[in-house]
Amino acid sequence: MDLSKIDYWKLIHILIGGLTYLVGVFFLEMLVRLVADWIFRTTAIYGVLAYEEAQNAYYIIRLGTIYLPSGFFGGLYTGYKIKEKLKLIMMFPSITGFLLVLIIQYFLGYMTLIISASLLNLAKIIAIPFIVSLSGSYLGGYTINWQVEEVVEEKISLLFEEVKES
Amino acid sequence: MITKLFGMRLPLAIFVLSVLIFLAVGSSMIYSTLTSNLVENGNWLHIKTDVCELNFPRGWYMDKGSVGEENKTIYIINLFSDDFQTITHLEFYSEGATQDFMRENNLTDISSIPDFEAQRIYNWLLSQSENATLYLIGEKSELLNFVKNWGEKHGYEIYYLLIDIKNAYKESNIYYNTTGLFISLMMDHRLFKIIFYGEENSWEKNQDNFKRILSSIKIFEVSD
Numbered sequence: 001m002d003l004s005k006i007d008y009w010k011l012i013h014i015l016i017g018g019l020t021y022l023v024g025v026f027f028l029e030m031l032v033r034l035v036a037d038w039i040f041r042t043t044a045i046y047g048v049l050a051y052e053e054a055q056n057a058y059y060i061i062r063l064g065t066i067y068l069p070s071g072f073f074g075g076l077y078t079g080y081k082i083k084e085k086l087k088l089i090m091m092f093p094s095i096t097g098f099l100l101v102l103i104i105q106y107f108l109g110y111m112t113l114i115i116s117a118s119l120l121n122l123a124k125i126i127a128i129p130f131i132v133s134l135s136g137s138y139l140g141g142y143t144i145n146w147q148v149e150e151v152v153e154e155k156i157s158l159l160f161e162e163v164k165e166s
Numbered sequence: 167m168i169t170k171l172f173g174m175r176l177p178l179a180i181f182v183l184s185v186l187i188f189l190a191v192g193s194s195m196i197y198s199t200l201t202s203n204l205v206e207n208g209n210w211l212h213i214k215t216d217v218c219e220l221n222f223p224r225g226w227y228m229d230k231g232s233v234g235e236e237n238k239t240i241y242i243i244n245l246f247s248d249d250f251q252t253i254t255h256l257e258f259y260s261e262g263a264t265q266d267f268m269r270e271n272n273l274t275d276i277s278s279i280p281d282f283e284a285q286r287i288y289n290w291l292l293s294q295s296e297n298a299t300l301y302l303i304g305e306k307s308e309l310l311n312f313v314k315n316w317g318e319k320h321g322y323e324i325y326y327l328l329i330d331i332k333n334a335y336k337e338s339n340i341y342y343n344t345t346g347l348f349i350s351l352m353m354d355h356r357l358f359k360i361i362f363y364g365e366e367n368s369w370e371k372n373q374d375n376f377k378r379i380l381s382s383i384k385i386f387e388v389s390d
Contacts, residue, residue, distance in 0.1 A: 044225035044248065047211045048200045057195030064188020072181050135184075142177040146169065 010082055014092045017078030021097025021133065022104075024070030032065050059124065067129045070097065071136025072143075079141030090141040094133040102126075200224070210378075217241045217258040221382035223248070223375055238262035245379065252364025252372045254379060259357040267357060276357065280327035280348035283361060287346060288331060297333035297341065312377055313349060322351040330366070345369040347376075353385065 036058070040046045048054045074093035082089050171179035205212045210221045215230055222228060225248040232241045240263050245254040259267060268274070273282060284300070291298045303310075307328055317324030326349045334344040346363035362376045363369070 041225075041248070045196075045200055046227045046248065047222060047224040048196055048203075050211070050213055050222075050228035050230070051199050051203065053199040054196050057192040057199065059192075060188055060195070061192035064185050064192070068181070068184060068188065136181065139177045139181040139184075143175050143181065146175040146177055 010089070013078055013081040014089070015096060016081075017074040017093030017137075018096025018100055020077045021070045021074030021093055021137075022100045024073045025066060025097070025101055028066040028070060029062075032062060036061075063129065063132045067132040068136040071133035072140040073136075074133075075137035075140025075142075076144050077140075078137075079144040083145060086138075086141050086145060090138045091134060093141075094130065094137040098130050098133055212382075215241070215243060216386075218243075218256075218383055218385045220379060220384070222379055226375075234260075234263055238266055247364065247368060247372045247375070249368050251368035252362070254376055255359075255361040255363070256383075257357075257359040258385070259359075261355045264352075264355060264357040276323075276350050276352050277325045279350035279357070279359065280325050283348045283350075283359065284327050284329050284346060287363065288329075291331060291334050291344075295333055295335050295341070298335075299332045301330040301332065303328040303330055303345075309347060309373060309377070313347070313380070316380055317351065322353065324349060324351045326350075342366070358385065 040049070049058065071094050074097050075090055078089065078093045079086060169176060174182065200211075203211050203213065204224065205221055209224060211224045212221050213219065213228070216232070220243075222245050227246040227248075227250070229244040229246075230242065232239050234240050237260065239260045241258040243256040245256075246252070271282060273279060288298065288300045310326060310328055313324065313326050326347065329346050329348075331344045331346070333341040335342055343366040344364060345366050346361065346369075349360040349362075351358050360380070364372070
């Protein structure tokens with residue numbers, strides 16, 4: 001592999017995209033917890049979390065309000081900085097960010113829980129949040145580049161028309 | 167090709183819709199769970215666990231789980247009052263776990279368990295607050311009579327102890343007192359412990375809730 005052909009700026013932007021994801025996860029985790037706590041206390045329904053169905057429901061809410069937006073923001077930054085090969089590039093902010101989250105959780109002592117978890121729990125803790133984050137990343141990357149692709153297509157079709165006329 | 171949806175770029179619209187769908191699905195699941203388990207005018211929840219079923223106030227937080235090996239398990243239920251200042255702690259021991267507990271703590275009779283548990287909490291508080299002082303509350307307490315009647319009604323051999331701990335802990339330079347009720351009973355060689363403990367005023371306020379929880383408890387057969 002020829003190292004001189006690697007665009008290091010792209011790697012840096014992907015890393016920053018991953019860091020954006022990481023910051024998003026921690027910030028949104030805190031925010032969602034505060035809001036949920038406030039709602040449960042105000043409506044006096046804290047007891048509902050004793051039920052597995054409600055715990056699953058809270059998990060679904062966390063997927064949509066933490067992992068999906070964090071992936072989206074990571075993809076938004078990376079897509080803004082890197083315009084080409086989006087289908088390939090957009091997976092990396094989520095991979096980078098998710099790995100950073102796991103590393104930090106390891107140092108905070110949460111990895112023992114993950115290691116001893118069953119297959120289903122591993123899917124809930126790792127696989128599903130990762131897939132949701134990845135989806136968010138692609139949505140973010142394509143959101144910022146959506147208009148650009150339209151303009152490029154229009155320019156290309158205009159060029160073809162001019163060539164035909166001449 | 168669709169380039170915009172609801173005036174937004176398509177991927178952005180998909181993102182916003184996805185977030186809303188996650189929120190809607192989660193919220194409706196919570197609502198459905200809540201409404202299907204409400205009892206007693208909608209202020210209490212009914213739950214069936216692995217070892218018992220009971221009612222508890224819907225604003226209280228419940229935590230449950232088990233510890234121990236296959237034949238020596240202790241099933242634990244914690245109920246925190248809405249101000250999180252009082253806890254109702256339930257422990258259900260399997261036969262093997264009961265024997266281990268009695269042996270490890272040099273206890274020969276379950277009548278000594280309430281005193282043992284009260285002393286354990288007091289010793290821990292003493293390590294945090296050297297001004298903590300333990301007082302026993304006598305038989306004339308209405309709550310103790312209630313517990314005694316509850317035990318008799320269910321045919322349990324029940325032992326209990328009610329204590330006050332002055333200057334139990336300090337927060338923002340203010341000392342707080344705590345009150346604790348410790349109950350132990352044996353069913354088919356299996357130990358069952360109940361602790362109702364908390365900050366003095368919160369404990370007082372939640373006494374009626376505790377009585378209703380206690381009245382609602384139905385214990386299942388616990389398999390080893």
